Amino acid sequence: MKSKLNILFITLFYNILNINSSKCQTVYYVDSSVPNNSSNGLSWINAKKDIQDAIKIANTGDEIWVKAGIYKPTETPYQTTDSPRNFTFYVKSGVSIYGGFSGTETLREQRDFVNNTTVLSGDIGLENYENDNCFHVILASASSGSSLGVKIDGFTIKGGYSNSGRYININGNDIFDYGGGIALYNGRNNISNNIIVGCSALMGGGLFMIRGQNTIFNNKIIDNKTFIDRNGSGGYGGGLYTQDCSSLINNNLFTNNLGAWGAAVSLYNGNNQMENNTIKENIASNSGGGIYIDNGVNNIKNNLISKNSAYNGAGLNLLGNTSTLLNKNILSENNASNLGGGIYTYSANLEIYNNLFVSNSALRGGGILSNATTSIINNTFVNNNASVVGGGLFMTYANFTLFNNIFWNNKINNQNNLFGADVYDYFYFSNSDIRSNLLQLSSENYNIGPNPKGNLFLLNPQFLNINDFLGPDNIFFTADDGLQIQTNSPAKNSGNITLLPTNLTTDITGSSRIQENIVDMGAYEFKNPCPTTLSIPTGEGNSGVFLASGYIQSSATVANPTIYSSSKAIILNPGFQVITNRNFTAIIEGCTN
Structure with missing residues (x-):
């Protein structure tokens, strides 16, 4: 009964979340193989060619679905084209971008981001010559204290090279040479199911985050690096750098990253949880x-x-x-x-x-x-x-x-x-x-x-x-x-x-x-070793954790905190009792040998 109630609660909670998240939501479609951006982007047949064109028309709560292919940024955050190294995929707060589609899906869950490789590349100049690459492949800059953020999910992000010594101001934030792959300023952001590879910066070669609440989940962050400039600055967080953030960094792979301090991960201040990562x-x-x-x-x-x-x-x-x-x-x-x-x-x-x-x-x-x-x-x-x-x-x-x-x-x-x-x-x-x-x-x-x-x-x-x-x-x-x-x-x-x-x-x-x-x-x-059956006789002082893969029978007196856990049944025989104000828990779960 306990398991069924939990499943029911999770199902109801999931459905409520889906109802809230889908309200007034529009999906825009992007396909690099279409000839131009003249279509409205509201279906695969009418897809946009460039991701940034879809971002421009998206509003808070909207999603952008991107078909497998290679995409490169085509303009600066100011929507100009006069400074190519400032080109970036500038994502507005409240917008989610998903890669890994074949171009026929009607549900997001149908995508296959493992096999439908969707590349966001900062290699906009001479191929494999990083000095003319974009400073940031992806940039999000929310206002201070914003409860909105971005979601980037299902991409291969590569070729960002942030080495200029310059900064620009976007939405009140000074954007420096931090975050070659992704740079996040403020907001509640989610970076999941991506490969971030071959990116470089003064700090946060692969990913840079400051003053936000961020979830970094199930990414492969590999072969990124930081460097130190002639003034001795930089070098922190070859794979990831986070500062003054509340961060959940779970289920990621960090490997072959280089840096001076924190080759894989550098955490400065904030409240951070790292769990189930391979580093x-x-x-x-x-x-x-x-x-x-x-x-x-x-x-x-x-x-x-x-x-x-x-x-x-x-x-x-x-x-x-x-x-x-x-x-x-x-x-x-x-x-x-x-x-x-x-x-x-x-x-x-x-x-x-x-x-x-x-x-x-x-x-x-x-x-x-x-x-x-x-x-x-x-x-x-x-x-x-x-x-x-x-x-x-x-x-x-x-x-x-x-x-x-x-x-x-x-x-x-x-x-x-x-x-x-x-x-x-x-x-x-x-x-x-x-x-x-x-x-x-x-x-x-x-x-x-x-x-x-x-x-x-x-x-x-x-x-x-x-x-x-x-x-x-x-x-x-x-x-x-x-x-x-x-x-x-x-x-x-x-x-x-x-x-x-x-x-x-x-x-x-x-x-x-x-x-x-x-x-x-x-x-x-x-x-x-876990017994198949466990019989606990009458007696005072019964306490602790008792496990069985089949059945537990007990006639004991529970005088201290006690847990019975069995896969099939827990049988409380005549004489079993729990002394007043003592904790007793029975769980149908058990153990295995």
Whole structure:
């Protein structure tokens, strides 16, 4: 019944959204193969030839459907043709543009943007000579505080080259050499299902956003770059730069981007969420091969950050007045020539929960080098390497909490038995709170004193397969991941439940963090095989999460918060009761082996 009600609610909500969004909406059609723009654009037969001609006649709420082909801008935002490098697709606020049509569709859902390639190109001069390309392929400039924005969906956007040192003013915004592919100023914008490739700018080579509320979803942002001008300005965000924005950056691929700071992504100020992105093989000449963060509030969750390179912070570089939660990410094979292979942080407030740090490398701090207030809880550090010290973690000048983590086979110069191979504190742990971790060396290496504080030393964590952390299915966050602990692991049930922050309720796979009324060390919580049936007898104190793939029967007394989850049925026998003011939840969902 619960599932049916949810489906009904979602369906009704979706229909309401469709009714509201389609009210007074006009669709304009664009087809590069028609001879000119003389038709009204109201059907495929009467399509416009140029996208900008359709944009001119569109109003708020209207859509523009673009047939597969190659399109280039033909005028400036001022509707002049005297300065070709200022040519751009200037999109009015409130207008949505969709690519990927074959030219016969009557519903937007019928398009195929994967196979019907629709190219927006800034290569308007000599082919493959970027110095005469457009400064911005797409430009949107909303007024300050505007609740309207644009949607760009289903295009390949390439060839923007913003390098002039000039600026123009549009709608009250000074437009600089930022955003070779797309430049967004203010408004509520949605950039989805695009390939942004081969674009360059001083900042935001692929995409530049400032002072807006933006959704960046399911794009491939590849082979873009930023450069530094003769005054030393620029270089931020080879793939993406965002400033003073509220941004949702989800399900994107960032790869092979170049920049000085934040080769893939640079976040400056604002409130940003990055989730389910793949950020790999980007190169920063200075800091942040994957992500560079300066100020703001940021939630970085469920991302793969891998094989990026930089001088400092190859995977992630944080500084300034930033508060960042890093949760359920994989940072692997990132390489910094100086500090922090996985992460380098300076003067930032950082919470690091449920992450994997695998095979990252640096001069100091192979996994992490932190010079900031940092909480590191329930992470797994494996096979990281530092040339000098701190193969897993290097802590300096900062207050640390290090709880419920696993450190194993981290190295200095590829040797895993040296002091500081896993954890090194510049002040020899005088500013650190280190409790309930599995550490790879003997206790005298950590200045913890005679009380081990729940820490374990020199014990093999018994991973499922340390050499294959994806597992046979090659998919992260699944049941066969190699860095899960096994039933005989010393890390099982050895964490400290009282050290968990209130917002750490699940492990890296999304499973409940508290099982068997205790917590494990590391990013993965051990999960017992799921029974087909589960019978819970009469007894006081019944609490926790109980799972079955078939049926659950219970005669218990629920004295503490309790969840029953079964795929087929939950049977509450005579004698079952819930004590007053206690929480009990029954879910028809269950689990699988």
